[in-house]
Every structure is written in C-alpha cells, then in structure tokens.
C-alpha cells in the first residue's frame with residue numbers, strides 16, 4: 088500500500104519528530120510506547136537494555152505503527168513520524184535532524200549527567216543542525232523517583248552501576264534547565280504510562296505553531312495552542328490489598344439439625360409423657376402446614392389442662408386408639424440411644440392470667456385431640472431453656488401417649504433438614520406421623536427407602552428447601568412467628584433468632600447467652616452500627632461492594648464496638664483504626680484475610696440495608712453466597 092499517502096492528503100500535517108538524548112535515557116522505549124502502544128513492567132524495563140534505534144522504516148512495514156502515527160491535536164489532523172537516534176555523542180545525527188519539525192530532547196531523571204549533557208552538548212548540537220526547529224525537554228524514567236531503589240538495583244545488577252538516592256533528580260532541576268533554554272518541560276514514565284501523550288501532543292503543538300508562522304495561509308492551524316503545562320504526576324498509590332475470598336461456608340442441610348440438638352432460643356416444648364423435646368416454631372411452621380396452623384391458633388380462650396382435669400376428676404385419661412398405637416411401650420430405648428437429651432419434664436409454671444371477676448386463674452391454651460390426633464393440647468408456659476437455663480414463655484405441646492420419641496424426633500429432624508436417615512428403624516411410624524402432620528414429602532421418602540429407591544430422596548430434599556425458603560421469606564416479610572425485633576433509627580425489622588443463629592456465627596454468639604441481647608426480644612441498633620452489623624454479616628456470608636466511603640468509615644468505627652463483644656471477632660479496636668487509615672475505594676484488608684465491598688449506594692437508608700441483609704441471612708442461605716461470589720470477581724481489581 089501507499090504508505091506515503093498522508094503526504095498527499097490535504098490538511099493532514101506530517102510531523103517529523105526527532106528524539107535525542109544520552110545513551111539509555113529511555114528514548115527508544117518512549118517512542119515505542121507512542122508508536123506501538125507497548126507497555127512494560129518496571130522489571131522488564133530494568134532487566135533489558137540493548138542500545139537501539141527504533142527503525143524509521145516501521146511506518147512502511149507495520150500497519151499498526153502507521154495507523155497510530157495519526158492523531159488529532161487541537162482539531163488538526165497530523166501524522167507523527169518519530170525518529171529515534173543513537174545516544175552516542177560522537178555519532179553523526181545530521182541525517183536525522185534534516186527537515187525535522189520538532190526535537191524531543193530526553194534525559195533520565197535518575198541520571199544527573201544526562202541532564203548536564205542537555206545543556207553542554209545536546210542543545211548546542213540541535214541549534215547547530217536545525218536552529219529554527221522547536222525543542223521540548225523530557226525527563227524520562229519518572230517512576231524511578233518513587234521506586235524502591237534497592238529493588239531497582241537488584242534488578243539492574245548485571246547492567247549499569249547501582250542508583251543512589253542522590254542520583255534521583257527532583258522535577259525542579261529539569262524545569263530550571265528548560266526555563267534557561269526557553270523550552271517546555273515534561274516528564275514521562277513508560278511503565279506507569281504517564282506523560283507519553285503529554286510529550287507527543289505538545290511536541291506536535293510546538294511543531295504546528297512553528298509551521299503556522301511559516302505557512303500563515305494554513306487556516307486549519309488557527310486553533311493550535313502553545314505547548315501546555317503538564318498535569319502533575321500523582322505518586323503511585325500503595326498496592327491494592329490482596330483479596331482473598333474465604334471459602335463460602337458450606338451450610339450443610341443437616342447442620343440445622345444441630346439446632347434441634349442444642350436448642351438455643353427454643354420456643355416450643357413437646358411433651359411425650361415425661362420427656363421434653365425442645366424445638367423452634369419457625370422451623371416447624373415453615374416446613375409443615377399443620378404446625379403452621381397449630382402455632383397460629385388463638386389460645387386466648389379458657390382452657391384447663393387435660394391432665395389436671397383428670398387428676399381433679401380422679402379419672403384416667405381415656406385411652407385413645409389410632410393406628411399409631413401398635414405398641415404401648417413408649418420407646419424409652421430409642422430415646423436413650425438417640426443423640427438427643429430427652430429431658431424429664433417438671434412444670435415450672437403456667438402462664439396464668441387472673442380473671443378478676445372470678446379470681447380464677449385462666450390458662451392460655453387449647454385442647455387439640457380433636458384437631459389432630461397426634462397432640463393432646465397446647466398452652467403457653469414459662470419454661471427454662473435447656474441450654475441457657477433462661478426462663479421464657481414457650482408453647483408447650485402435649486403429644487399423644489401413643490407417639491414414640493424416636494420416630495417423632497425423626498420427623499422433627501426432617502422438618503429442620505429435609506433429610507431422612509435411611510437407617511431409621513421405625514420407618515413405618517415415621518410415615519404414620521408424617522401422614523397425620525400432612526408432611527407428604529417425608530412419607531414419600533419412606534416409601535422410596537422401602538422400595539430401595541432412596542436415591543430419589545435427594546430431589547425431595549431439594550424441593551423441600553425451595554419450598555421452605557419461600558415460606559421463610561414470607562414469614563420474614565410479615566413478621567410471622569418473629570421472636571426478635573431489630574430497631575433502627577428509621578424503622579424496625581421483625582426476624583427470627585433461630586435462623587440468625589443458624590446462619591451467622593456472630594448472631595449465634597449474640598443470642599447464645601453471653602450477651603444481654605440473648606434474652607431481649609428487641610434489639611436497638613443505631614443507624615451506623617446497623618451497617619456494622621451488616622458488615623460483620625457480610626464478612627462471613629456475602630460479598631458486596633462498597634462505594635460510599637463515609638458510611639464505610641462509620642461502619643468500621645462501629646464495627647469495632649460490636650466486634651469487640653463478639654466471639655467470632657478478629658478485629659481489635661486499634662486494628663480497625665489502622666484499617667480505616669488504609670481505606671481505599673477498593674476495600675479493606677482485615678488480618679490479610681477478607682475484603683469487604685459494600686454497595687451502599689443501592690440502599691436508601693440503614694433500614695433497607697439491614698432488611699436486605701437479614702433477608703438474606705434468613706432465606707437464601709447458601710444460594711446467595713455463590714451469587715455474590717461472582718459479583719466480587721467482577722469488581723475486584
């Protein structure tokens with residue numbers, strides 16, 4: 088192709104730019120950077136120097152170089168022809184200077200001699216060969232001013248002499264020389280990609296201004312400005328913190344069964360004869376509609392406990408007979424063998440309300456035997472939690488005498504985890520209880536096991552969790568069965584301790600007994616500590632990106648406060664303050680472990696943000712993690 092096309096194109100100004108300066112100051116790299124867009128790391132630059140002249144012929148052989156030579160500066164289309172030269176003082180550069188439009192005179196900011204030679208040798212040579220050509224002065228290798236010289240020297244060792252701090256020239260030194268010579272001054276770094284455009288755009292300006300003087304009829308040069316001042320170089324930021332994304336905690340489905348084994352914050356107690364089983368209403372109600380209805384029953388009507396009634400009237404309980412009654416033995420053996428500590432029941436006291444007219448205590452409760460043959464009655468009572476020994480009102484459900492603890496527990500486990508142990512001995516009874524409680528997926532699981540098709544149960548478990556998650560969401564939205572309220576400056580959220588405990592170690596610590604909050608059913612969170620709590624949460628369970636620095640700082644401040652009371656803490660107060668000083672938009676590195684990104688912009692207020700976090704703790708427990716994991720990859724530097 089016709090590479091000299093530009094010469095013929097009207098209004099395209101071809102500019103011959105000659106680059107001169109001492110050996111190894113960085114001329115060739117500067118040219119390549121402009122002409123080929125080549126970028127180098129500092130290490131690559133340091134470990135290679137071959138005295139070179141970048142071939143002028145490149146414009147003929149390399150299409151990219153030709154294309155990159157074209158530019159528009161101050162609305163003038165130009166074609167920049169760069170001429171590299173030898174740095175050797177004794178070489179003849181007459182050929183290069185001939186018909187030049189601008190000379191870029193280079194020195195290295197890490198080589199004072201190269202700057203001395205600007206005055207003593209280069210400027211004179213230029214004035215000798217092309218007295219009217221404009222010149223600009225360029226301090227190359229700017230990055231060395233901010234580099235760790237020890238590292239630089241180690242990398243340069245086989246080549247030149249080591250750099251001393253006294254070799255590094257401040258910008259004033261270059262500026263002084265330029266001022267003395269009456270020419271513009273720029274600095275550049277090939278590895279930081281700083282100043283390259285400044286150098287060549289302004290070289291072009293200098294050339295065009297000079298051309299405008301000679302070719303005054305060229306009206307398209309009207310708008311060309313004098314070479315501009317260079318914007319200052321911003322010293323490099325400290326390297327971004329290393330982002331290590333901790334493994335997403337894999338919350339196994341069976342982990343929720345642990346909550347049944349160690350029933351923190353239990354709010355329902357089942358009584359099977361004299362055995363107590365503690366559980367969580369929210370877990371049962373979101374996986375069985377029978378339980379959902381049971382726990383929403385209005386217990387305000389007058390009720391007398393069946394057992395007490397019997398005692399009073401001196402009669403025995405009527406023996407109820409239904410299909411579960413295959414065996415009068417209550418299955419103590421099963422109970423003892425199970426992991427669950429089945430406790431012997433001793434009543435602590437009914438929640439009695441005094442009916443002032445009759446002065447008769449009224450117990451809140453309800454007979455259930457007609458409603459569901461599994462249960463005798465339900466009432467409210469003050470009961471001590473078996474783990475924390477803290478008393479609180481609980482729903483007490485008396486289970487029919489015919490029901491055996493083993494199978495009943497297997498059903499509860501299923502309601503928590505969606506899983507059924509294949510080795511469960513009493514599968515038939517499990518199925519019967521499931522049938523009565525209308526937990527049909529469990530009954531199907533039993534059938535599958537019996538038909539030796541247990542592999543199909545995985546699908547049932549999956550579907551179970553999808554359904555359960557949806558019901559959890561609904562309970563969260565409506566506050567149904569909520570046992571704790573988070574109060575913010577700007578709103579309140581009703582949520583469920585059991586879910587929080589299950590999904591978040593920090594919550595487990597808070598509600599686990601050691602803190603005041605464990606017994607409160609209202610938690611006051613000021614606006615910023617709400618963020619903090621979200622951060623603590625996000626530390627473990629999701630990764631969100633932050634853009635709101637101010638809020639982030641506040642959050643970190645409060646983070647310390649909250650974190651210092653929590654067991655799962657890794658931050659000390661001092662540490663967090665240090666972290667705050669390191670804050671960059673990209674995030675913060677805590678103990679070299681975690682970066683938190685919190686996109687606060689999408690939330691209008693703390694309430695929304697907290698609601699969002701709680702929502703995710705309570706519902707999407709493991710789905711959400713992978714989703715956010717993807718997002719952090721996209722946002723991490």
Ligand SMILES: Nc1nc2c(ncn2[C@@H]2O[C@H](COP(=O)(O)OP(=O)(O)OP(=O)(O)O)[C@@H](O)[C@H]2O)c(=O)[nH]1
Nearest residue numbers: 111112113114115116132136138139174228276277
């Ligand atoms: N750190 C750093 N090193 C650079 C930079 N530019 C060039 N260098 C290094 O400085 C040395 C000289 O670079 P060249 O571009 O070959 O220098 P030159 O002025 O063309 O040298 P001669 O061809 O000998 O005249 C090489 O080792 C480059 O890697 C820069 O911006 N920063």
